[in-house]
Amino acid sequence: MYGMISYLIGFWLIPRLWRDAKERGWLTLADAFRDLYNSRFVAGFVALTGALWSIPYVQLQIQGMGYIIEVSGYGYIDPLTAKVVAFTLLAIFVIIGGLVSVASINALQGAIMLIAIWFIGIVSPIVAFGGIDKLFNTLTSYNPPPSAKFHLYPTTSDLYFLYSIILIAPMAFWLWPNRVQNIFGARDEETVKRNMVLVGIYQLSQIPAILVGLTAVGLVAKGLLNVPIHVKEYADQSFMLVARTLFNPFIVGLIGAGALAASISTAAAILHVSGALFSKNIVFAKNEKQLLIYARLFTCLIALISLILAIYAPGALIYLLLVGYAGIVQFFPEYIIALKKPGLIDKYTAVTAMSAGMIVVGYVKYYYGRIWNIYEGLWGLLANLLVLSIMLLIKKLIKGKQ
Structure with missing residues (x-):
């Protein structure tokens, strides 16, 4: 749902952001912050923290690729090997391909995934149950195990999170x-x-994707899928498990190829941009050769950290993405306020407030998991705005006494 809302907002917001960037010569978010706050320090902070909060995004891509390889291997590839193979594919693509290859492969993966998602989403319930209505009949009569997170009807706690x-x-x-x-x-x-x-129209593909997930639960209910789909690491394998259960290996391989391409291109784009931001805004490369070396080193570091986390601290894919969102959103108030009210916030206030929000996100996530089942990004943003308001008030009081 947040993706669909984001594109509605984007149609109004993005042209404004593009015009500001064009007028002021921005190419990255760090460029924007450096210009808005007249500070390389702020630009470096945004570049570094933006890259660090991108780690969960890269981690989920490595995990996702690992699941695709593992399930497509029909039990012959263990999870660790699958993740290492996924990392190797990503590393080769990033080092050899560059951003041009990301653009090239996006067209291929977009076409394959669009066809695959709609095909599997619409056809699977028909093949397995005789129709989408019969799938829902199966689900409504299914009693999942007590440990399961899946339920058809949202609780009040679910709505707080949503x-x-x-x-x-x-x-x-x-x-x-x-x-x-x-x-x-x-x-x-x-x-x-x-x-x-x-x-934005591509967001309609969420509909068949949801149907695939529900089909996986229905297959478990009918005893056609002997996998604990309610456990988080298996839940994220739903798409490939449904394909493997209902279709022949050729279709499974084709779908897996498209999904791999999607994950590789997304992760590669994030790594390329993170490396470029690091070399340009933190180490300040003097020439193109230095920029390339520093970018590759930082890219390798981010990718290795992501691989280690994927192996030793795997999480549900969507929650990994939401952790990244919780950190990235801390840029939002300081960016918008600086655009609308230049000079209202100084660089120290901006960095302090953004840091406070990010620290709260990390604290809530690590120590609580979730307070009152409210998304940690909201707690972080509230802390960000609170610190920002307090520092602005102190600044105003000091100015008033002078």
């Missing part, structure tokens, strides 16, 4: 380093608007 996500995540959606660079680097405003509409 509402807090769809409030916060759309703010962060357009602040990911790779998305910002795509917007700022667009040829003209019409291109930006056209992309918003076309990619």
Whole structure:
């Protein structure tokens, strides 16, 4: 839901961001912060923290690729080997391919995944149950085990989580380093608007994706899938497990190829942008050769950390993504306020407030998991705004006494 809301907001917001970038010569979010706050320090902070909060995003891609390889191996590939193979594929693609290969493969993976998602989503319930209505009949009569997280009817606690996500995540959606660079680097405003509409329509593919997940639960209910789909690491394998259960290996391989391409291109784009931000805004490369060396070293570091976390601290894929969103959204108030009210916030206030929000996100996530089942990104943003308000008030009081 937050993706759909983000594209609605984007059609109004992104042209404005593009115009500001074009007028002021921005190519990255760090460029924008450096200009808005007249500070390399702020730009370096945004570049570094943006890259660090992208780690969960890269981790989920490695985990996702590992699941695809593991399930497509029909039991012959263990999880560790699958993740290492996924990391190796990503490393080869990033080092050899560059951003040009990301653009090239996006067209291929987009076509394959669009066809695959709709095909599996619509056909699977028909093949397995005789129709989508019969799938829901199966689900409504199914009693999942007590440990299961799956239930058809949302609780009050579920709604708290849902509402807090769809409030916060759309703010962060357009602040990911790779998305910002795509917007700022667009040829003209019409291109930006056209992309918003076309990619926004792609969000309709959430419908068949949800049907695949429900089909997986239905297959478990009927005893056709002997996998504990309610356990988080298996839940994320639903798409490939449904394909493997209902279709022949050729179709499974084709779907897996498209999914791998999607994950590789997404992770590669994030790694490329993170490496470039690091070399340009933190170590300040003096020439193109230095920039390339520093970018590759930082890219390797981010990728290795992501692999280690994927092996030793795997999480449900969507929750990994939401951790990244919770950190990235902390840029939002300081960015928008600086655009609307230049000079209101100084660089120290901005960095302190953003840091406070990020620390609260990490603290809540690590020590509590979730307070009152409210998304940690909201707690972080509230802390960010509180610190920002207090520092602005102190600044105003000091100025009033002078």
